[in-house]
Amino acid sequence: MLQIESRQFATTHNLFACIQCGKCTGGCPMAVKTTLNPRNLIYRLLVAGNGYDLEGREELWDCTTCATCSSRCPKLVNPMEAVIALRGAFVEKGRVHPNVKTALESTFRHGNPLSMPREERVRWASDLSIKPFGEGVEYLFFVGCTPSYDPRVQQVARSLVKLVQHANLDFGFLAEEESCCGSEIRRLGEAGLFEMIVEENQEMLKAMSVDKMFTTSPHCFNAFKNDYPQNGVQVEHYTQLLSRALENGWLKFSGRFEKTVTFHDPCYLGKHNGIYDEPRQVLTGIPGLKLVEMDRSREKSLCCEGGGGRMWLEGSNPGTRLARWRIQEALDTGAQVLATACPFCLLTLEEALKHQNAEDKLRVMDIAEIADQVL
C-alpha cells in the first residue's frame, strides 16, 4: 500500500483542468516503450475518489522529466511535475531503488550524488589557474557535479575554462566549496533534501555577493533559474555566454573545424527554457563547420533519457535506450559529429554510440570541446 490523498493531489496539481486529450502521452518519449502514460495516470487520480494506491506504479521512475508533456499541454497542466510529486510518496516511505538511495545520501554527505569525496571536486582544474570566486569578480562559474568528477565530462569543463579565459572574461569558481545544485535530487522526489540544498546554496551565493553566473550543465542552469527562489542572480548556460562573447567579438576562432555537425538539443536547455538559438549560433560561428538538422530538433528534440534522475536508474525497459534511437537519427543526417551541450546528454549519447558500434562514423562532442579546438 502506498496510498496518497488523490483529491488533494489533483487540486494542488491542477489535474481537474485536464481534458484527457492525450497530447502529453502522445509526445512522451517513454510512453512508446514503457507503461508510463501521463494522461491515463491523471485520469486514474481523478476518478480514484479520495485515495489512490501507487503500489506497483514503478513506471513513475521511467519519466526523464524532458518536459515534452508540460510544454505541449493545452490546458496548462504539468504532468511532469505531478510525476515528480508522486515519486515523493515513494521517497517518503524510503521505497526507492538502492542507486537512488546512494545518490541522495551522497549528496547529503559529500555535496554530490556521485559518491565522490569533496576534496576531489577540484582535481580536474589543478593545472588551469582558475581563481577562486570573490568579491569584485564578474562571473561565478558553477561547474556542476558531473563535470567536476566524471573524467569524460571534465574535458568539457576544461575546454570551457579555456574559452572563457580566451574571451578575457573575469570569472572565478567555488572550488571545494561548490555543492550540488540539487536539480536531480528534486526530480527524484526528495523535496526535503532539495529544500535544504537550496537554502545552503542561496546563503553561499549571498555571502559571496554573486551577481552573475554561468553553468556547464543545463540542469544546474535550470535549477538556479527556475527552481530556486528569485535571488536577483543572473544565471546563464555557457552557450548563452559564448554566443554573446562571439557576437561582441570577445571570442574569436582562428582554426577551422571542417566537419558536418548535427546538434542534439538538451531538454533542460530547449524544452525547459526555450534556448534553441544560442547553441546553434556558437556552432555556426565556428569556421568550416557545417550544421545539419535532425528531423527531431528544437521543440521536437528527442530526450537522451538521462534526466530526472535517470542517470542512476535503468528504467523499466532498459533494452531500448532513447539515446540509441537518437544516435541513429544523427547517423541518418550524414553528420560526422553529434554535438550537444549537456553533461548527461554527452554521456548517454556516447554510451549509445559505443553500443551501436558506430564510433567510426560519428563522434559525440560537447559544443565547448569543438569550440576549444578552433581557438
Place this chain on the structure above:
Amino acid sequence: MAFTPRIGVYICHCGINISASVDIEAVTAFAASLPAVIIARDYTYMCSDPGQALIKEDIEQLKLNRVVVASCSPRMHEPTFRAAVASAGLNPYCFEMANIREQCSWVHPGSEATTQKAMDLIASAVAKAAHLQPLITRQVEVSPSALVIGGGIAGLQAALDIAEAGFQVTLVERAEQPGGHAAQLHTTFPYMQPARELLRPLMERVDAHPRIEVMLSAEVEEIKGFVGNFEASVRQSEEMRTVSAGSIVIATGFEVFDAHIKKEFGYGLYPQVITTLDFELLSAQNLQVNGHSPRKVVFIQCVGSRDQSLGNPYCSRVCCMVAARQAKWVRQRLPEAEVTIFYMDVRAFGKGFEEFYDQVRTCGVIYRRGNPSEILRQGEHLLVRAEDTLLGEVVEVEADLVVLALGMVPRQDSAALASLLKLSRSADGFFMEAHPKLRPVDTSVAGVFLAGCCQGPKDIADSISQARGAAAAAMIPLLRGQVQVEAATAYVEEELCAGCGQCAQVCTYGALRLHPVRNVMTVNQVLCQGCGACASACPSGAVTVSHFTFTQTMAQLEVLLNGSNHQRKQELLPTASLMAK
C-alpha cells in the same frame, strides 16, 4: 419672487438590503429635520409602483419642487425616479439620488456608523437638491444613414438589410474586394454548398443597391460624434472622406490562427502539412499534393483553439465541421484514400450538424480520439504521433497529407479599432457585446453594433443571424429619426473665458471649439457628453457642467465635511477609501 426649495426625501429599505444594516427609522427622522425638507418617508421598495405613487402624491399635495430618493445606485434606478417626478409635473433634473446601498449598506456592517454615513449621504443630496436647476432635454435629428465597417459576409448582409429598409449605407472594406474570409472558402457545411453560391448573390445585390455605397481599399481613421450623428473619416488611397452616419455596424471579422506557432506540427517545414484554409484552395485544384493524389490524409482538430498555452482558451466553433466537410470531400473525390480525423471532442451543436457528422463517419472517415503531439518525417511521408486515448496507446499514423483545422483569433488591429470607438474587448480579445445574453449585438457605446466574427468565432449561419440582428438594432435610432441628448452638458461663461483651449485638449468628444470671432470657447451641446473633464481643466473657472455646478458640488461637500461626527467617519474610512478605487 425668490425660489424656496420644498424638498421631499424618500428612504428605501430595498427589502432588507438597506434596512438590515441601516436604522431606517432614525435616518427618516434625521432627513425630516434637514433644512427645506417638507416631508421624509420610508418604504420597502421605493422603486415599486406604490413607492413611486408616494412620491407623485406628495409632489402634488405638498407642492414639492425638489425630490431626493435614498436607495440604490443611480445606474440602477435614476431613470425610474426621473420618470416618476416628470409624470407628476416636475422637471426630471429636479431630482437627486443618495446611494445608501452600494456605497453604504452593502459595504459596511450594521452599526451606528453605517447609519450615520447614510444620514451624511442623504444630507449631502438634500444640500445639492436645494440648488438643482431644471434642465431641458433636447432631441436632435438623426442622420438617416449607417456606416458598416467590414465587407465580409456579415458586413454585406447588415448593409443590405439597412439599405433595404430605406436608409443610406456606406460600407467600408479594407481589401480590394468584398467577401472577406467566406470568399476564400470552396464549400460550406453541413449542406456541401459551394461558398461562391452563397456569397455571390449577396455581393451582387450589395453592389447593385442604389442606397449602398461600397468603399473598397478604404479604412476608417477617425470617428467622432455619437448615436444619431457619427462622423467618420475614411481614407481611400490618398483621399480622405467624411461619412456621416446615424449608427455604426462593426463587422471586421477575424484572423486565422497562424499555424507556424505550433512548432510540433512543422507547418512551413513539411510541405505535406497544410491548413484547412490551404485545403480550400487545394480543393479547387482537385487535391493534388506534389503531383499525386494523397492516399493517407490526417486531419488534426483544435489547432490554435481550446489552448490556454496560446492564450486562446475558447472553442472556435467551426473547425469540427470544416474538417468533417473537408474529410468528406476527400472520401468523395478519392475513394481510395484513408481519412483519419484526430479530435478531442466533436462539437456538432448547430442545426443539421450532428446529422452531417453521421454522414461523414458513415462515408468512411475514421475518427480517432486524441490530440496529436507531434508530426515526424518518415522518408517521403509523415508520421502523426498521438495517443489514441480510447485505446490508451501511443500510435504513429502514416500520412502523405496532414490538414490542421485552424481556429480563429481576433484581428491584430482590433485594439486600434476598439480605441477609435471606445469599445470594450473581452478577455479573448474579441469585441465585447453589451450583455452576453440580453444584448448580444450591442456594444457599450450607444449606436454602435457588432456583427459576425469580430465579436467571437462563429460560422456563416450565425454570422448572418447576428448581422441581421445588428442591422435591426442599428435601424432603431434611424427609424425614430430623433435621439435624446444629455441635458447635463458643459457651458462656457464667455466673460471669464480667455480662449486658451486647455478644455479642448482634454475633451475626448471634440465638443469644444474656439469661436472664430468672439475668441472664446464654445460647447457643441450635441457632442458634449457631460463628463466634466473640461470644467476641471479650465484655469479660470469659465466652464461649468450643468447639474454638477460649482454651487451644487460645494454645497454637497460642505455638508459632508462639516455636517457630522468626525469620530464616526474615521471608523468608516478604510472601506470608504476602498470604494473610491
